[in-house]
Amino acid sequence: QELDREIAPLDRAWGIEASTRGAILDAIGMVIASLDETGQRERTDDLIQLFEKTRKDEDKRLYLDILGHVPTTHSVAALLGVVSHDTNPEMRVFALEGLARIGDPRGAEGARIALDDEYWQVRSAAVVALNRFGDVAAIPALIARLKTEDGRLSGDIVDALSSMTGITRKDNVVLWERWWTENEESFRATLKEVDSDNVVERDNGLDHMKEHGYLLAARRALEKRGLSLGAVRNEERQRPTIETEDPEDENAEAPGGALAGGFKADEQEADALEFAVGQAIGSREAAIRERAFELMVSEPLKRSRDAEKRAALLRIAGYTGTKEASEFLVAFMDKASRRPWRDLDRIAALHGMGFCAQDEQINTIVTLFSSPHVDKDLLLTAVQAMGRVESKESTRGLIRALGELSSRRDKSEWAGVMKAIGDQLRRTTNQKHADDFAVWSDWWSTNGDNFKTPKELVAAEAKPGEEGAPQDPSGTSFYGIETYSKRIAFVLDVSGSMNEEVDYAGTRRTKIAVAKEELLKAIASLPKDAWFNIVFYSSDYRLWQKQLVQASAEVKGEAREWV
Structure with missing residues (x-):
C-alpha cells in the first residue's frame, strides 16, 4: 500500500502526459x-x-x-x-x-x-x-x-x-x-x-446476432450507427449511416414512409439495434463478455464527445442485463459531471439501469430524489427505471422516492414526477392511492412483506411446460400460435357475439373473457425488444396506442390495465 501511494502521483502524471500526447497526435x-x-x-x-x-x-x-x-x-x-x-x-x-x-x-x-x-x-x-x-x-x-x-x-x-x-x-x-x-x-x-x-434483412441479422452471440456482427452493427471505437475516434468527420430524417420523404405516413404504420421507423430500428447488441454481449461467458464490453462500450464511451452516441452506448450497457453493467452505470452516473453531457449521460445511464439494476443499487437511484441538483427529466427517467426493474425493492424505492419529494418545501414544482410515481405504483401494485405518500407508506407497512410483483405472479402462474407459459424467451404465443416476430399487432373482435359462452379450461366462460385472458398471457410473454400494439374492433375500432411501443415492463403493465 505504501508503494502504491508513492507510485500514484507518477501514474497520474504519466496518464496526463499520455492523454496530452494522444490529443496532440489526434489534432x-x-x-x-x-x-x-x-x-x-x-x-x-x-x-x-x-x-x-x-x-x-x-x-x-x-x-x-x-x-x-x-x-x-x-x-x-x-x-x-x-x-x-x-x-x-x-x-x-x-x-x-x-x-x-x-x-x-x-x-x-x-x-x-x-x-x-x-x-x-x-x-x-x-x-x-x-x-x-x-x-x-x-x-x-x-x-x-x-x-x-x-x-x-x-x-x-x-x-x-x-x-x-x-x-x-x-x-x-x-x-x-x-x-x-x-x-x-x-x-x-x-x-x-x-x-x-x-431493413428486413438488417432485422434478421440482428436476430441471428443476438441468438448466436456473434460479436463481430455486433461490432459491424455499431459501425453502421457510428458507435464503434474507430467511428468515435473520427466522429467529427463521420456522417451517420442511418439518417434520422429524410427531407425528401414528403408523405412520411404513406406505405414505405418513415412514419408508415404510425411509428418512427428509424427510432425503432435504432432501439432494436442497441438492444440486440447489448443482449449479444450479455449472453457471452464472463471473460469474453468483459472484453467485449470494454471494446464495444467503455472504450468508445471514454472517447466520444457526441452526446447522442454516448447515450446510445450507455443504453447498450444496460441492455446487457448484467450485474457488472449495473455497477458500471452506477459509477458512470456518479462521474457524469462534465458539461454539456452531464444530464444526458445521467439520463441515459438511468435508462440503462432499468434493464440491469440489482436490488442493492435501488438506493442509489432513490438518493437522486433528495438531491437539489436534479431536473424533472432525470427524475422521470429514474421512475421509469425502477418501474422496469419491477422487484419488491424497486417498488419500495418508488414509495421512498415519493416520500422524498413530498417532504420538499417546493413539492408543488415536482407534481408531475409525483404523479408519475403514483401511476407506476398503481401499475405495479394494482392499488389506487395516487401520489399520497402517507397512504402508500401505510399500505407498504401492511402488505410489503407478502407483496408480489406482476412479473413474479406471471412466473408463478405460467411455469415451463404448462398451457399458456412462454416456451421461449424470445418468442410470443397467442391462442397457441407461436411467433418470433418483433413487431406485433394484437387484433381482437369485441362485438356482441363475443359475449357468447364457450367451454374453456373446464368452465363456461364468455368468448371475450377468454380472449382477454389469452391476450394478457401473450403480453406477458413478449420479449423486451418486441414492439406491439392492440386493436379492438366491432362496428368501429379502438387503438390502444397511436404507434407501436416497445415491450418494457412498464409498458406491458399499461397494456394489461387497458385490456
Whole structure:
C-alpha cells in the first residue's frame, strides 16, 4: 500500500502526459485529413521521408505514430509499406499498431501477411490488429496459426478469435476448425444481413446476432450507427449511416414512409439495434463478455464527445442485463459531471439501469430524489427505471422516492414526477392511492412483506411446460400460435357475439373473457425488444396506442390495465 501511494502521483502524471500526447497526435491527424487529396499525399510523403532519413528509433516511432493518427488512404498505404519492407521488427510493430488505430479494412491484408513474420512480436501485433479490424477472413487464418504458436501468442490468438466469434474453444485447434466448418455459412450470412441496406434483412441479422452471440456482427452493427471505437475516434468527420430524417420523404405516413404504420421507423430500428447488441454481449461467458464490453462500450464511451452516441452506448450497457453493467452505470452516473453531457449521460445511464439494476443499487437511484441538483427529466427517467426493474425493492424505492419529494418545501414544482410515481405504483401494485405518500407508506407497512410483483405472479402462474407459459424467451404465443416476430399487432373482435359462452379450461366462460385472458398471457410473454400494439374492433375500432411501443415492463403493465 505504501508503494502504491508513492507510485500514484507518477501514474497520474504519466496518464496526463499520455492523454496530452494522444490529443496532440489526434489534432495533427485531423489537420492532415482535412486537406485536399494533394495536400494529404504531400504531407504523408513528408512524414515518410523524415522516417527514412532519421537514424534515431525514437524519431522513427514518432513519425509512425503520427501516420497512425491520420485516417487517410495515403497513410494506410505508407504504413503497409513499412509492414512489408522495413527491416526493423520494432518499426513493423509500430506500423501495425497505427493501421489498427486507423481501422481501414485495407490494412487487414497487411496484418494477415504479418502473421508469418519471423519475429513473434510482429506476429502478436498482427493478431491484435486483425482483432481490431474485425476481418472475417482472419478467422480461418488465426485458427491455422494457432497450430504453430504457443505461450503468450497462442493466448493472443484465442482472445482475438473469441472477441470476433463470441465463443471460446481455448487453444484446441480441432474444436476451432470444427466450429468454423459448422458455423462459417451462418456467420458470414449474419454479417451480410447486418450490413444490408434492406431493413428486413438488417432485422434478421440482428436476430441471428443476438441468438448466436456473434460479436463481430455486433461490432459491424455499431459501425453502421457510428458507435464503434474507430467511428468515435473520427466522429467529427463521420456522417451517420442511418439518417434520422429524410427531407425528401414528403408523405412520411404513406406505405414505405418513415412514419408508415404510425411509428418512427428509424427510432425503432435504432432501439432494436442497441438492444440486440447489448443482449449479444450479455449472453457471452464472463471473460469474453468483459472484453467485449470494454471494446464495444467503455472504450468508445471514454472517447466520444457526441452526446447522442454516448447515450446510445450507455443504453447498450444496460441492455446487457448484467450485474457488472449495473455497477458500471452506477459509477458512470456518479462521474457524469462534465458539461454539456452531464444530464444526458445521467439520463441515459438511468435508462440503462432499468434493464440491469440489482436490488442493492435501488438506493442509489432513490438518493437522486433528495438531491437539489436534479431536473424533472432525470427524475422521470429514474421512475421509469425502477418501474422496469419491477422487484419488491424497486417498488419500495418508488414509495421512498415519493416520500422524498413530498417532504420538499417546493413539492408543488415536482407534481408531475409525483404523479408519475403514483401511476407506476398503481401499475405495479394494482392499488389506487395516487401520489399520497402517507397512504402508500401505510399500505407498504401492511402488505410489503407478502407483496408480489406482476412479473413474479406471471412466473408463478405460467411455469415451463404448462398451457399458456412462454416456451421461449424470445418468442410470443397467442391462442397457441407461436411467433418470433418483433413487431406485433394484437387484433381482437369485441362485438356482441363475443359475449357468447364457450367451454374453456373446464368452465363456461364468455368468448371475450377468454380472449382477454389469452391476450394478457401473450403480453406477458413478449420479449423486451418486441414492439406491439392492440386493436379492438366491432362496428368501429379502438387503438390502444397511436404507434407501436416497445415491450418494457412498464409498458406491458399499461397494456394489461387497458385490456
